[in-house]
Amino acid sequence: MSEPVDGPVWVGIDVGGTKVLAGLVDATGRVLRTARLESGGPRATEAALEQTLTDALDLVCEGVTPHGVGLAAAGLVDGAGERVAFAPHLPWRDADVRARLSSRWGLPVALENDATCALWAEVEHGVLAGVSDAVLVTLGTGIGGGLLIGGRVVRGAGGMAGEFGHMQLVPDGRPCPCGLSGCWERYASGTALEVAAEGRLATGPAITAAARAGDELAVAALADVGRWLGVGVANLVSALDPAVVVVGGGVSSAGDLVLAPAAAALRTHLLAARHRRVPDLVVAHHAEHAGVVGAAALARRLTQGSPAG
């Protein structure tokens, strides 16, 4: 993917456990070019991962100098946006990532958690423009989350806010790889969708396609995931009272097959649903580029003097 570049540009790099996705992004959030490389996962060395990021940056910047780079890291980023404290799928361990890469590249660098970047993408260039209070729930392998309160992105005292996926919804429920049980993401995620399809359809996209073709098991699997999505969203709405709930990630591409049962469950499980404004459930504008667009938006805010948060 490559489009002509004129005007200032920034780079967003989504650093995940399996892939590194870099994108050249303009001030309106348009992705002009992308490059995708294998990240090497947790077994790569820090040096190898950072070389991969450098390669990806070079690929999207051919003939162009960006104003800054944003990194969307699949891990826990400290409150200052300086260090990756912990990342189960990456080699970084309490690593001074921002300063190191900024020095290496000679460019301003912004560092943020990938789910928080996805929230920024919606705030700056998506369905949350002009919204002050919102929750983002992304349904992928697990659940990612982001919180916008009073117009500010919430990171929490230790940078770990938004870990909605590990809220316990079922006492002594399904075991979770995190070591707990009954976690929300065991019931509402791409993984949960595959479980609900009883192994007959192996992937989320296959289940969604089958449901669109009228397959009853596939429809029921999406409804089951949607219902659990609604139960967990009701809990978040009770706690936070957002104006909008954005649903992103692969499962959201099923649209109303998952959102209609979710909206019904939200009404059924929300306190005083008839006496209040129940927030809208909205599909995220950004899909696979959410991290790239959000990270680039943070880099833009950094270089244009509008501090993030």
Place this chain on the structure above:
Amino acid sequence: MSEPVDGPVWVGIDVGGTKVLAGLVDATGRVLRTARLESGGPRATEAALEQTLTDALDLVCEGVTPHGVGLAAAGLVDGAGERVAFAPHLPWRDADVRARLSSRWGLPVALENDATCALWAEVEHGVLAGVSDAVLVTLGTGIGGGLLIGGRVVRGAGGMAGEFGHMQLVPDGRPCPCGLSGCWERYASGTALEVAAEGRLATGPAITAAARAGDELAVAALADVGRWLGVGVANLVSALDPAVVVVGGGVSSAGDLVLAPAAAALRTHLLAARHRRVPDLVVAHHAEHAGVVGAAALARRLTQGSPAG
């Protein structure tokens, strides 16, 4: 209760379903005088309730002119702090309470939800001085809640943030008077404590006293409530990552009999508890005067030009 008054004072009035508690409060949060009257509950008329508030105000203001009055209302207050939208235990229905009483009394009036006032009391004159990110959970008949994020009290898009008590912790669990089932406050509250004591000890204070005297059932009942408190707090910490969790309300007077099992359950149910700072569970500084002190603090902020929030 009456102490000499010198220096500026404000009045806080806690408007609950059974009682109206007014207090004359100085700039340091000290309660100098109080007056308690029956509120009349939901069957009183608006006019009768507002006369009761006026009587309570007159009682604490004898010989003194306050700078302003704060109202802590047991109900849903709109985001602007103007109206009581809905209050199950009071006669107000979408009532323009703030302007009406300000006009009647010829004084500046601040209006806020009672649980939010309790949070303000801890922020201004309690255990949350200097803390930016905190959650307040009050265990009384039900669960009240308050949220402090980035140094700001969170009210939500419709003023209903902090309704933690109706987050569903148990699918198809205990029925709740709110119409839902499995709500957190069915498992962790003064009411839940009486259920856990199997009717043998009728009140929370009696259960706490019995537990202090070594009664095994009473100890187990407090531990059960504490464990459920910890499970729900773990969910809030996963979502919000606060630095401190404050526990208030009648049940918190049991101290470690309820907080030690809660802290243990919080660790057991929190994602990556060994890889993060687990927030402290702290007993609220303010007990029965929390609403009064917080409402008076809001009135003080209003009249001293430091806008709340």
